[in-house]
Amino acid sequence: MEKKKIVLGVIGSDCHAxxxxxxxxxxxxxxxxxxxxxxxxxxxxxxxxxxxxxAEAIFVSSLYGHGEIDCKGLRExxxxxxxxxxxxxVGGNIVVGKQxxxxxxxxxxDMGFDRVYPPGTSAEKGISDLREDLGKRG
Amino acid sequence: MMDAxxxxxxxxxFTKLTLVDIEREEIIATEKAYTTVExxxxxxxxxxxxxxxxxxxxxxxxTNKLACSSAAGGLKIIAIGFVPELTSEAAKRAxxxxxxxxxxxYSFKLNESELEEIKNSNADIILxxxxxxxxxxxxxxxxxxMINKFNLKIPVVVAGNKSCDDEIKSIFxxxxxxxxTENTMPNLNHINVDPARxxxxxxxxxxxxxxxxxxxxxDSISGILMPTPASVLKAAEVLSMGSRxxxxxxxxxxxxxxxxxxxxxxxxxxxxxxxxxxLRGLEEPHSKRTVEGDLGMRYSAISVFEAxxxxxxxKYLKYDDLDIEEEVNNRNTNTSFVAIDEKEIDFDxxxxxxxxxxxxxxxxxxxxTVYSPLGNxxxxxxxxxxxxxxLLGTGGVIVNSRNPKDILSAATFTMEDPTxxxxxxxxxxxxxxxxxxxxxxxxxxxxxMAVRMLKKYIVEI
Ligand code: B12
Numbered sequence: 001m002e003k004k005k006i007v008l009g010v011i012g013s014d015c016h017a018x019x020x021x022x023x024x025x026x027x028x029x030x031x032x033x034x035x036x037x038x039x040x041x042x043x044x045x046x047x048x049x050x051x052x053x054x055a056e057a058i059f060v061s062s063l064y065g066h067g068e069i070d071c072k073g074l075r076e077x078x079x080x081x082x083x084x085x086x087x088x089x090v091g092g093n094i095v096v097g098k099q100x101x102x103x104x105x106x107x108x109x110d111m112g113f114d115r116v117y118p119p120g121t122s123a124e125k126g127i128s129d130l131r132e133d134l135g136k137r138g
Numbered sequence: 139m140m141d142a143x144x145x146x147x148x149x150x151x152f153t154k155l156t157l158v159d160i161e162r163e164e165i166i167a168t169e170k171a172y173t174t175v176e177x178x179x180x181x182x183x184x185x186x187x188x189x190x191x192x193x194x195x196x197x198x199x200x201t202n203k204l205a206c207s208s209a210a211g212g213l214k215i216i217a218i219g220f221v222p223e224l225t226s227e228a229a230k231r232a233x234x235x236x237x238x239x240x241x242x243x244y245s246f247k248l249n250e251s252e253l254e255e256i257k258n259s260n261a262d263i264i265l266x267x268x269x270x271x272x273x274x275x276x277x278x279x280x281x282x283x284m285i286n287k288f289n290l291k292i293p294v295v296v297a298g299n300k301s302c303d304d305e306i307k308s309i310f311x312x313x314x315x316x317x318x319t320e321n322t323m324p325n326l327n328h329i330n331v332d333p334a335r336x337x338x339x340x341x342x343x344x345x346x347x348x349x350x351x352x353x354x355x356x357d358s359i360s361g362i363l364m365p366t367p368a369s370v371l372k373a374a375e376v377l378s379m380g381s382r383x384x385x386x387x388x389x390x391x392x393x394x395x396x397x398x399x400x401x402x403x404x405x406x407x408x409x410x411x412x413x414x415x416x417l418r419g420l421e422e423p424h425s426k427r428t429v430e431g432d433l434g435m436r437y438s439a440i441s442v443f444e445a446x447x448x449x450x451x452x453k454y455l456k457y458d459d460l461d462i463e464e465e466v467n468n469r470n471t472n473t474s475f476v477a478i479d480e481k482e483i484d485f486d487x488x489x490x491x492x493x494x495x496x497x498x499x500x501x502x503x504x505x506x507t508v509y510s511p512l513g514n515x516x517x518x519x520x521x522x523x524x525x526x527x528x529l530l531g532t533g534g535v536i537v538n539s540r541n542p543k544d545i546l547s548a549a550t551f552t553m554e555d556p557t558x559x560x561x562x563x564x565x566x567x568x569x570x571x572x573x574x575x576x577x578x579x580x581x582x583x584x585x586x587m588a589v590r591m592l593k594k595y596i597v598e599i
Contacts, residue, residue, distance in 0.1 A: 002272060013508040015416065015515055033272070035326045040416050040508060040517060048221045049326050053273035 004134060005055040007046055009037035010092075012070030016063035019092060023059060026123035032130075043074050047081050057087035057130060060113075067094035068107065075112025087133055089126060091117030142166060142198040143583075145576035146183065146359060147366055148173055148207035148352070151397060151474075153182045155190050156576035157198070160584075163591050165571055167193045175209045180354045203359040204579040207352070208366035213238040213342055216261040219245055219322075220268035220277045225298065227420055228322040229267035232297065232331035234427045236338035237368025238263070239399075247280045253288045262346050263338060264292050266306075269299030271324045282306045286314055293341050297322045297334040317341060331423050339364050367427065369578030370394060370532065371403050375425050376577075377530075377592040378405035381585035387593070390528035391501075391561065392574070393494055393549055395535045397473060398437035400430045400493045402501035408521025408559075415505070419519040426521065428501045433493040435486065435535055439469040446492045454488035454548070457481050483540075490535045491548035498549035503559040518559065524551065526561035530596060532569035542568050543599050568599050 006027055010020050017039050024036045035053050037045050046058050058078075062070055071090060078086055090113050095104050101118050108116040115129055145156040153173045157166040171186035173179065215238040219226030222245040230243045241261055244252060256264070264285070268278035278298040285294060286309050293315045296306055303318050310316045317340075320333035343363055352362070363369070370392065380386030389406035404426050410417065432441035443451065443466045451462055457480075465485045469475050477486040503520025531537070531546045539545055543566050551560040573595055581588035 005273070013515065035270075037326070038416075040418065040515070044223075048224055051274060052221050052224045052323070053270045053326055054275070055273075 003033040005033045005035055005053050006057050007035045007049045007055045008059045009041040009046055010039040010061045011041055012066055014062055014064045015039045019061055023123050030127045043077055047077055050083055060090040061092040062094045063092040065096040088113045089115040091121050093119045139197045139199050141201050143202045144200045145579045146205035147575045148209040150208055153186050155186050156573055163587055173209050178354055179352050183355055205359050205362045206364050206366045206369040206575050206579055207362050213365040214241050214261050215263045215265055216241055216256055217243045217265045218281055220274055225267045225323050228329045229265045232322045232334040233265050235331050236335040237365030247277050248284050253284050257288050261292055264294045266294050266296050267298040267322045270326055271300045271321050273299055275299055275302045278302050282309045295337050327421055329421050363582055366575050367401055369575040371427055372578035372581050373574045374403045374405050376581045376585050376589050381589045383586045384589035388527055390530055392530045394533040395490055395493045396434055396533050398434040400433040400497040402497050403427045410518050410522050411525050416517045418517045422521050430497045433497050436469050436473040439466045442489055442492055451488050451492055454491040456484045460485055490545045494545055494549040498560050499558055505557045522559040523561045524559050526564050528567050529561055529564035530567040532574045537572045566599050567596050570597050571595050
């Protein structure tokens with residue numbers, strides 16, 4: 001069977017590179033084909049990469065606190081580009097400081113993300129959720 | 139009697155001959171005559187050959203005749219991809235690397251009016267890309283179906299998602315002439331232009347040249363191997379990287395200013411020369427060619443003026459009493475205009491400097507600054523040529539100029555474009571005998587000799 005393709009990158013002007021490398025390694029190890037667009041990636045690069053490779057999901061990381069601004073409109077642009085129902089996950093340190101997680105999560109779910117992860121989430125958690133979500137789609 | 143090779147370059151204006159003594163590895167003579175493609179190219183070729191024979195006193199025996207050509211508009215390609223910044227761009231770069239003129243680049247699923255446009259174009263080849271290997275397949279399949287539906291009678295080079303190759307074969311069947319090769323972008327952001335380049339060259343060699351009123355000349359020469367720009371790129375590659383037995387001189391760029399276009403070739407990785415810079419955008423091919431269709435000395439004189447403005451041209455002029463618009467119009471209407479007096483030469487050289495400046499700016503990469511709470515982060519897009527060791531000039535304007543160094547220096551870095559990654563202090567080289575295209579042809583049959591001769595005949599100025 002062909003490997004499922006996952007686009008991975010760190011959004012916006014964010015240059016935290018370590019978590020991105022770990023996610024790349026873990027996803028590859030778990031049998032996915034990782035399309036890693038790296039740090040400092042604008043929304044358009046995630047979308048173009050997903051289009052050209054026919055990816056099943058986009059893993060967005062944001063560490064430096066501006067995640068909310070950077071992620072706004074990503075789902076709408078995906079829809080516009082014809083990436084219908086592509087899975088959108090986001091994790092890292094997606095907002096500034098310590099905020100009530102329930103509120104943060106809701107804001108990102110409302111933006112159209114399928115999964116939203118608090119700081120310190122392991123790559124494995126993301127992978128098992130991904131398997132579950134992809135399984136539902138068959 | 140000595141053995142010699144004859145190299146022929148059927149240019150848009152001149153048919154240029156280079157006769158090489160292959161034992162002593164020396165140029166015996168060069169000669170040129172106007173290209174006569176409207177009637178029969180053999181006329182111009184024979185004329186140049188006759189002049190050449192009169193020039194050479196010694197007896198020689200021509201054992202190999204090889205040619206390149208950019209006559210009759212050169213090789214014209216339409217590039218098709220999926221996402222504009224990705225596979226469309228990769229396809230375009232592959233076509234340029236093959237020495238083609240890219241008439242237009244298309245993206246996404248094509249519609250009927252776009253196919254109508256392609257059908258009515260005078261393209262020689264279509265390069266069809268789209269999707270990484272295992273990636274998007276709908277677009278390239280759709281576009282193949284459209285090409286089939288419109289019965290295009292142009293060879294199609296298929297260089298897209300490999301998983302679609304079989305389906306495309308069955309779509310085209312016997313209706314469309316197609317050539318399947320490796321994907322121009324097998325993985326995201328990684329480009330693979332060489333297989334498409336080679337496939338295009340083969341089609342050019344076998345098919346295209348026959349259709350150009352050049353069939354008569356085929357009998358008297360061994361073959362037209364490639365488009366002239368591909369030959370220049372080949373020469374630049376072997377001079378830079380060497381051959382099996384000969385050392386190359388390292389990274390370099392070639393600036394070739396012509397009547398209609400300005401070509402820049404760079405043979406260099408172009409990785410960042412400073413630490414802590416993040417690379418962005420599509421990977422760059424080691425051998426990269428860009429063509430500026432709006433920068434040239436005659437046919438494009440008006441667009442040079444439009445691109446640069448009077449102020450920039452003035453900056454390079456010695457005489458300040460010239461009417462810039464008039465000078466530009468003269469050259470554009472009278473394309474065989476030859477600059478003779480001081481002022482005319484001054485104006486030509488100013489225009490050449492504008493072409494050098496702008497073409498290198500577009501070819502080289504640039505830095506961008508991202509502001510973050512910690513300070514500024516720098517990103518690089520395109521090639522960093524700041525530490526490039528050599529800049530080599532060719533083309534009539536540069537070769538025949540009294541000040542080739544000044545023209546070439548206009549392509550180097552200045553504080554006017556502080557974010558440009560243009561070469562800063564390259565050594566300036568000159569293709570004094572105007573032999574680059576001939577040496578590219580020689581490299582196809584004897585790369586070692588081509589490297590040795592290039593090192594002998596390309597001079598530092
Ligand atoms: C190293 C580091 C830096 C280095 C980065 C070097 C580099 N190029 O990688 C430097 C010094 C450059 C840096 C700069 C800045 N940093 Co910093 N940095 C850190 C630090 C100490 C470690 C980050 C790290 O590598 N972690 C290890 C990796 C493995 O973990 P991770 O990135 O979180 O990723 C894992 C998980 O989060 C998860 N994950 C991540 N994304 C996703 C996505 C999905 C879908 C899933 C499922 C999982 C997932 O999986 C990953 C693997 O396990 C953190 C603090 C911390 N301890 O986390 C601060 C931290 C991230 N930085 C911070 C800040 C503010 C900055 C700066 C803005 C200024 C500053 N104060 O230094 C700049 C921003 C620069 C920029 N434009 O990006 C803050 C962010 C605060 C916030 N979000 O509210 C932090 C949290 C420190 C803090 N407590 O203040 N930083």
